[in-house]
Amino acid sequence: MADEPMTTGTPSESKSTLKLMSKSMYAKEAALRNLFLLCATAAVAGVALIFLFVGVRGWPIIQDPGLGAFLFGKVWSSSTDQFGILPLVTGTLVITIGALFLGAPLAVGTAVFLSEIASPKVRAVVRPAVELLAGVPSVVYGFFGLIILRPIVANVTGGLGFGPLTAAIILAVMIVPTIATLTEDALGSVVPGIREASYAMGATTWQTIYKVLLPAASIGIIDAIILGMGRAVGETMAVVMVAGNAPQFYQGLGEPVSTLTSQIVIDMSYASGTHRTALFGMAVILFLISMGLVALVRVISSRKKER
Amino acid sequence: MNKRIANRLALSVLWLCAGTTVAVLGAVIIYVFVNGIGQLSPEFIFTWPQGVNAEGGIWPTIVSTLYVTGLAMLIVTPIGVLAAVFLAEYAVQGRLVRIIRFAADSLASVPSIIMGLFGLALFVETMHIGFSMISAALALSFLMLPIVMRTTEEAIRAVPKYIRWGSYGLGASKWQTVSRIVIPAAMPRILTGLILATGRAVGETAVVIFTMGQAINLPISPLDSGRPMTVHLYMLAMEGINLPAAYGTALLLMIMILFFNLTARWLLRRNRRMQG
DSSP states (O other), rough: OOOOOHHSOOTTTTHHHHHSSHHHHHHHHHHHHHHHHHHHHHHHHHHHHHHHHHHHHHGGGGGTHHHHHHHHHHHHETTEEEEEOOOHHHHHHHHHHHHHHHHHHHHHHHHHHHIIIIHHHHHHHHHHHHHHHSSOOHHHHHIIIIIIIHHHEEEEHHHSOOHHHHHHHHHHHHHHHHHHHHHHHHHTSHHHHHHHHHHTTOHHHHIIIIIHHHHHTTHHHHHHHHHHHHHHHHHOOHHHHHBOOOOOOOOOOOOOBHHHHHHHHHHHHHTHHHHHHHHHHHHHHHHHHHHHHHHHHHHHHHHHHOO | OHHHHHHHHHHHHHHHHHHHHHHHHHHHHHHHHHHHHTTHHHHHHHHHHTTTTTEEHHHHHHHHHHHHHHHHHHHHHHHHHHHIIIIIIOOOSHHHEEEHHHHHHHHHSHHHHHHHHHHIIIIIIOOOOOOHHHHHHHHHHHHHHHHHHHHHHHHHHHHHHHHHHHHHHHOOHHHHHIIIIIIHHHHHHHHHHHHHHHHHHHTTEEEETTTSSSSOOOOSSSSSSOHHHHOOOOOHHTTTOOOOHHHHHHHHHHHHHHHHHHHHOOOOOHHHHHHH
8 A cells, every 4th residue: 555655654764755845844853753762762771771770789699699599598587698589489489379370260250251241331330440450559459458358367377367378369459450451452352253153153152252262362361361470470569568578488378478579678678788789689580570571471472473 | 951051150150250350449449438538637638747656647748649740740741652652653663663662561560669679779879869759750750651652652543544644635744743633633542641650650659668768758849858658558557556547548549549540531431422
């Protein structure tokens, strides 16, 4: 299609059409374009700056306790100057898996409901609810978990109720909007024809969902769950308020643990020296995890496009 | 017959999922409202916290929150909107655009605590700005940038092509078309995105706790430190002192967030009606 000659090319590429402009106008157009480009590169600059400034402060960790002692050390104790993050990593892992286990089915179910079952009226209630759930500040979730959920969990597990179970339940709620919105998008982009073909062959709604739609949207759903996982790994304030913040290995659903993010918040205000370096080192690791998950989603999606 | 029963069963499970999601939101909102409503009064909103238990009001924290949010919006709005204009109107698909999109996606997924440490390292310490409104606003603006970029780009792409053709047909230049035709047409949806980003900034804790400071202060200049509502709530809750004030703060926060979200929805709906 030979449409709109002025929008398909950059000013420099479509000089022949731009001859109609005065020189000053051409210069102004080019300058504006470059200004916008500069704004767009702010995102790239942001990532680079974060990497640089957090990285520089975390870098010495490679020399002082050494990378092995940092990544695989089993003791995190500021009083003895031991900064092994393995207990924190396992804490993050346990809570994230728990949150996905509880939250992902709930979110995918909600998304399928919104996209396939709900009448417009019901949808008009459920969808804003999902969006609002995303808007609730994490500190309010943490507060809710601390005051309401924690005593309930304490009744089940014993102890005070601080621990992986409480944190996982709160996080499960927090990742529902992320996963549900993206899953709904994925279901919405399934070619409508196959849905009708399935119904025409006498399949029930559930058979259509289970055998046709979910497989067709599977890659989008996996992407959604990965991004939900990123959210769970990086969530901070809600976890700090309910996880108990004891940097020890997992000992039970009701026993306090600490995560990479929560330990940063707890320690940052007083940490110095190697301790502080270790906290920045943990931030670098979190950053790498979250970027890795984004890259993973990109790879999965581009594979899908190739197919 | 069997498949009917399976269908019935599965559909009720899906209803249950959606019901649970709505119920959880309802529970959080009702819990905060019921416990906080008795606390809300002009004294609570407009006076200072006093004494070790932070009795009295939360006025300085409200000002700090609004101050930093406004400042962050001032920083992020021009950059985010113009970046989106570039991506939607000017960019030619290629490596540069791919890098920019990947960076924006990464920025959107960076845990907020990292943004806090970054702000601490760059603005507070390296640039010697100290704990201040401006440090916090700068760090927050990195958090909001991808949100503003994405929503604005979607808004611009939703403007029908033929409007642009009409403008070019009349001899308008690219910038004239973008500034006088495309952006005004996309304005309601751009505003919606900006409002949602504002809501996000109001509720943010981990970024501001390490860039704004934690001492209660009424900020006047951008270089003043302060304590936002979220950090106030966090500290009251963690130290278990003065729970009523914590409930009140939580309620005010929720009211602000609800206000921003509902305004954004209202704008979107009105826009959709106007376009038929």
